[in-house]
Amino acid sequence: MSAPALIPTLVVDDDREVAGIHTGFLLAHGAFDVVGAAHTGARALELAEALRPRLVLLDIHLPDMTGIDVLRTLRNRPGEPLDVIAITAARELDTVRAAVAGGVLHYLVKPFSAAVLGQRLDSYVAYRRELDTHAADGSAALDQGRIDQLLRTTAGSGAGGAGAPSGTATIVTPKGLSAPTLEAVMLDLRGHGRGTSASDVAERLGMARVSARRYLEFLVSRGQARIVPQYGSAGRPEKFYVWTDGASRG
The missing domain is CATH 3.40.50.2300 (Response regulator)
Structure with missing residues (x-):
């Protein structure tokens, strides 16, 4: 071949x-x-x-x-x-x-x-x-x-291409997540070092809150973000997501 x-x-x-x-x-x-x-x-x-x-x-x-x-x-x-x-x-x-x-x-x-x-x-x-x-x-x-x-x-x-550098990893996303939108969410999260909520990400990127949360939870699953509870005046915690840049492999 x-x-x-x-x-x-x-x-x-x-x-x-x-x-x-x-x-x-x-x-x-x-x-x-x-x-x-x-x-x-x-x-x-x-x-x-x-x-x-x-x-x-x-x-x-x-x-x-x-x-x-x-x-x-x-x-x-x-x-x-x-x-x-x-x-x-x-x-x-x-x-x-x-x-x-x-x-x-x-x-x-x-x-x-x-x-x-x-x-x-x-x-x-x-x-x-x-x-x-x-x-x-x-x-x-x-x-x-x-x-x-x-x-x-x-x-x-996909699998690594011919001649790819050693030690690289591919990002496997679940169905329904697009790579460009994922990168936009990652960029937004990196720009808010103290953390941000799914609602705020959704508003800034012009997407649905439930969609923003899916992307953020995916980043958490890969170790690229962590969840920090934030307590409001009513005492109910809200999830804040903080960028960690600790991507998992595989």
């Missing part, structure tokens, strides 16, 4: 040195072919049109336009949709929400470790292989089970 085709990838970052680091990491991974690098939004759109990559690693802070503008333009262009992973220092809630609404598969906040980037790339490779497998089956429509499997793989349930 022939080896899977490399995934053509465009790297977009205003910092040439950072773009070079990301390029080197992608090439070292073994599943990606970096077809171009852009340092402005306009150049990113030009290269995306000319090179037709499958994946874009997109910075949000660009000198001529925001990465959100680039994302929206890419989403509105004709032809096969491409996948986007946001890699940025932008932590503003509105930016995260716009990126999630624009369909980014992952939202990574700088600085992050090589292991974290490796996890996201591994899950993306597994996602692409699932798509290619379904396309090879020749069926235009997917049943609910296959759709659920694709969503789980996007969230990181």
